[in-house]
Amino acid sequence: DYLRSLEKDYGVPNLWPYIEIDRIIRQGQFLREYPYDASAYSHEEMMRILQVKARSVIDFIEKQKPGVILFSVINDMSSFLLYHIAKKKGIRVFFMQPSRVKMLYSVTETYEGFTYIDEVFRKIQNGSASYPRHAEHAKNFLEGFRKNPTPHAFLDSPKARAISRIKQWSFLAPHKIIRSLIWNAKLLIDYFTDPHRDDYDTIKPWYFIWDRFRRKIRVLIGYDDLYDPIDRNEDFAFFPLQFEPEMASSLLAPFHRDQLWLARHIARSLPIHFKLYIKEHPSMFSYRTRAFYKELKKIPSVKLIHPSEMSFGITQASKIVITTTGTAGWEALLMNKPVITFGDAFYNVLPMVKRCRAVEELPTLVESQLRSSPDEKTLLNFITAIYAESTEINMIQLWNIEGGSEMEKKERELAPLVDLI
Numbered sequence: 001d002y003l004r005s006l007e008k009d010y011g012v013p014n015l016w017p018y019i020e021i022d023r024i025i026r027q028g029q030f031l032r033e034y035p036y037d038a039s040a041y042s043h044e045e046m047m048r049i050l051q052v053k054a055r056s057v058i059d060f061i062e063k064q065k066p067g068v069i070l071f072s073v074i075n076d077m078s079s080f081l082l083y084h085i086a087k088k089k090g091i092r093v094f095f096m097q098p099s100r101v102k103m104l105y106s107v108t109e110t111y112e113g114f115t116y117i118d119e120v121f122r123k124i125q126n127g128s129a130s131y132p133r134h135a136e137h138a139k140n141f142l143e144g145f146r147k148n149p150t151p152h153a154f155l156d157s158p159k160a161r162a163i164s165r166i167k168q169w170s171f172l173a174p175h176k177i178i179r180s181l182i183w184n185a186k187l188l189i190d191y192f193t194d195p196h197r198d199d200y201d202t203i204k205p206w207y208f209i210w211d212r213f214r215r216k217i218r219v220l221i222g223y224d225d226l227y228d229p230i231d232r233n234e235d236f237a238f239f240p241l242q243f244e245p246e247m248a249s250s251l252l253a254p255f256h257r258d259q260l261w262l263a264r265h266i267a268r269s270l271p272i273h274f275k276l277y278i279k280e281h282p283s284m285f286s287y288r289t290r291a292f293y294k295e296l297k298k299i300p301s302v303k304l305i306h307p308s309e310m311s312f313g314i315t316q317a318s319k320i321v322i323t324t325t326g327t328a329g330w331e332a333l334l335m336n337k338p339v340i341t342f343g344d345a346f347y348n349v350l351p352m353v354k355r356c357r358a359v360e361e362l363p364t365l366v367e368s369q370l371r372s373s374p375d376e377k378t379l380l381n382f383i384t385a386i387y388a389e390s391t392e393i394n395m396i397q398l399w400n401i402e403g404g405s406e407m408e409k410k411e412r413e414l415a416p417l418v419d420l421i
Helices: 002-010 016-020 023-027 043-064 077-088 115-125 132-147 165-172 174-192 205-221 259-269 290-297 311-317 327-334 359-370 376-388 395-399 404-420
Strands: 068-071 092-098 104-108 236-240 275-279 302-305 320-323 339-341 353-355 390-392
Touching (some): 016 023, 043 077, 104 115, 104 376, 132 327, 132 376, 174 205, 236 327, 259 275, 259 359, 390 404
Parallel strands (some): 068 092
């Protein structure tokens, strides 16, 4: 009865999204390593967990009566419940989001897009507002990106990842083997001396060791025989694989998380002579199995590109970029390429982007996008709005600042974000 009442009051439109977004409860992730995908809980247990967490969130809101709730991420059952329950109760919700323009961060009232950036963008578009200083910044950014494209997150670029077999073999160096043995011994000792070792989010050390061992075996076997060369003279669409499981798919594209399924439908939606170039996300190298890539290779028009290739060159040579919600779609727009998305990407507001909500529409959308023309003015207006409603802050660096004497530094670094809010 309680769950029926909860579903009526806070369903979106039912309660399953709260379970599906939580990678530990739904997929056994964090406790185990991708591609492991098996929940430790039955359907009945999932409903019990949801009921307990919902009661706790509602109790917190009713007792503490917050006026505003500020989120930095929404990627588990508790935060997703808090977000939707707060909204239904009329509590102001702010969500911090990277704008994907340099180190600019913005604040929005919804995770599907940029509330205030979109408002300013509409005003610029209809001529009711202008921002000359920010427009100059936008122009300089776009020109600079096209001359020297750089990834928004350096840690997710091929240069920052050990994605060659030579680099991956380095773990066999004697000093690294000794260090691994010491580390694994420490894991076992810490686990057996931990009074909370039976908590649901405590990783079992033997699973940690086994999953890492299997990943190393995948790398040693390698994937090199599956990769194809790039031919910049042929017509092709680019479909970069996304990191998973992650908010980009579980929250922003929950019904299009199966990237193998998507690849099959994208390939059959392209003109008959087109190839479909697929490249792995650098952070996912060694996590997916050879079987996954072999299934991709069964699609007649697919070419699998080595993950060490920078995406910018592939995007530049492509005729169209298709992504779930990835930053690759934003980078494609900066290069005047047509884009199709499958989820709530922040750049969906641009008329040069088409969102595919039903896969049956995809062939028609592809045909339409291949005939479309770039709109430089609209793109510059959107970047101008980003500059007008964002502030520069190095969030990754802030996460690495520890407490104690470093707190004053953290407060100083956060001041621009506080001012923006």
